[in-house]
Amino acid sequence: MSLEAVVLVGGKGTRLRPLTIDTPKPMLPLAGVPFLTHQLARARAAGVEHVVLATSYRPEVFEAHFGDGADLGLRLEYVTEVEPLGTGGGIRNVAGRLESDPDDPVLILNGDILSGHDIAAQLELHRSSGAAVTLHLVEVADPRAFGCVPTDAAGRVAAFLEKMPDPVTTQVNAGCYVFARRVIDAIPTGRPVSVERDTFPGLLAAGEVVTGYLDSSYWLDVGTPAAFVQGSADVVRGLLASPALPGTTGESLVLGGAAVDPSAVLSGGTVVGPGARIEAEAQVQGSIIAAGAVVGPGTTIVDSIVAPHASIGGRCSLRQVVVADRARLGERVELTAGARVWPDIELPDVAIRFSSDA
Numbered sequence: 001m002s003l004e005a006v007v008l009v010g011g012k013g014t015r016l017r018p019l020t021i022d023t024p025k026p027m028l029p030l031a032g033v034p035f036l037t038h039q040l041a042r043a044r045a046a047g048v049e050h051v052v053l054a055t056s057y058r059p060e061v062f063e064a065h066f067g068d069g070a071d072l073g074l075r076l077e078y079v080t081e082v083e084p085l086g087t088g089g090g091i092r093n094v095a096g097r098l099e100s101d102p103d104d105p106v107l108i109l110n111g112d113i114l115s116g117h118d119i120a121a122q123l124e125l126h127r128s129s130g131a132a133v134t135l136h137l138v139e140v141a142d143p144r145a146f147g148c149v150p151t152d153a154a155g156r157v158a159a160f161l162e163k164m165p166d167p168v169t170t171q172v173n174a175g176c177y178v179f180a181r182r183v184i185d186a187i188p189t190g191r192p193v194s195v196e197r198d199t200f201p202g203l204l205a206a207g208e209v210v211t212g213y214l215d216s217s218y219w220l221d222v223g224t225p226a227a228f229v230q231g232s233a234d235v236v237r238g239l240l241a242s243p244a245l246p247g248t249t250g251e252s253l254v255l256g257g258a259a260v261d262p263s264a265v266l267s268g269g270t271v272v273g274p275g276a277r278i279e280a281e282a283q284v285q286g287s288i289i290a291a292g293a294v295v296g297p298g299t300t301i302v303d304s305i306v307a308p309h310a311s312i313g314g315r316c317s318l319r320q321v322v323v324a325d326r327a328r329l330g331e332r333v334e335l336t337a338g339a340r341v342w343p344d345i346e347l348p349d350v351a352i353r354f355s356s357d358a
């Protein structure tokens, strides 16, 4: 019996707008390949052979890229929710495609997590603890955006408290679960269900064994622009080993067909996508310059995302900025933390207003 996995990829990626207007979050390129490739490659390396993607938002983008999954050595299937069914509803909605027996383990992944944890060890703990569900847990400094998961001394989950203003612990749900197949079949059908708010609290109330697999390896939810660009830089620099990295680790990753002027400086895990152009004396640090984008001469870009076919003029300065697809910035534009330029926008006038030497 081969191991199978469900990946939840139906979210709208709201916090990454406008990058996610056309491209769902798991399909945004991170370290040179669509984000989901890193997760699928890691799952494959852990022995997963059959994957069902639970899609909802822009499902066609996934299938157009990954097809039947053969390139990754996987059997890949797609199931699309007509209306978003939430995390639990999305898992239940793919149950008809699963081949596992009632007590077999099924791996479930949130589709926006970069993780170096040992999936095989999590599966082994699931088996040895006889759990209904085994949750990957991590410690974070600020747990408010996550599901808090207190455990007892034996590692048994005591409660599941999704996104509390006053978290009871810094130990949180890391978004990778092992479910006994029968638990998936028991989720109600045809209506939205949240694993975090319904299924996990329900299992605990029913006295089922829910186990925590606490781990301290690399872990990041890439759901915001700052986290996404951080994750990309970390993979390029080798802080997290990814079997899907299309090159070797180092200060930068320049993909085939990109043109980088010899006087330009790329650092901090910057990636330059296929067909992109970096002109003379540009400095790009810890950033993603996507396919076909242009960075003009003398421009500085730090911790930013420049989407496919966007163009940035000469002597600009961008720090912690998102420039969406095909947007065009003029000369000497200065943009800082939180600025987001929408697709196809042209910014020549703003260039004058924000001119660095005005």
Ligand code: GDD
Binding pocket: 008, 009, 010, 011, 012, 054, 055, 056, 081, 084, 085, 086, 087, 090, 091, 109, 110, 111, 112, 113, 145, 146, 147, 148, 162, 172, 173, 174, 175, 196, 221, 223
């Ligand atoms: N198919 C489907 N349908 N997928 C969905 C839906 C849906 O209706 N809603 C969300 N998803 C997918 C998203 O695409 C994402 O991959 C995953 O479910 C989690 O959604 P997020 O929107 O990223 O949730 P979060 O980051 O706020 O919180 C979740 O992850 C945290 C860890 O990063 C929760 O599971 C938290 O408990 C957890 O701590």
Ligand code: MG
Binding pocket: 110, 112, 221, 222, 223
């Ligand atoms: Mg998330």
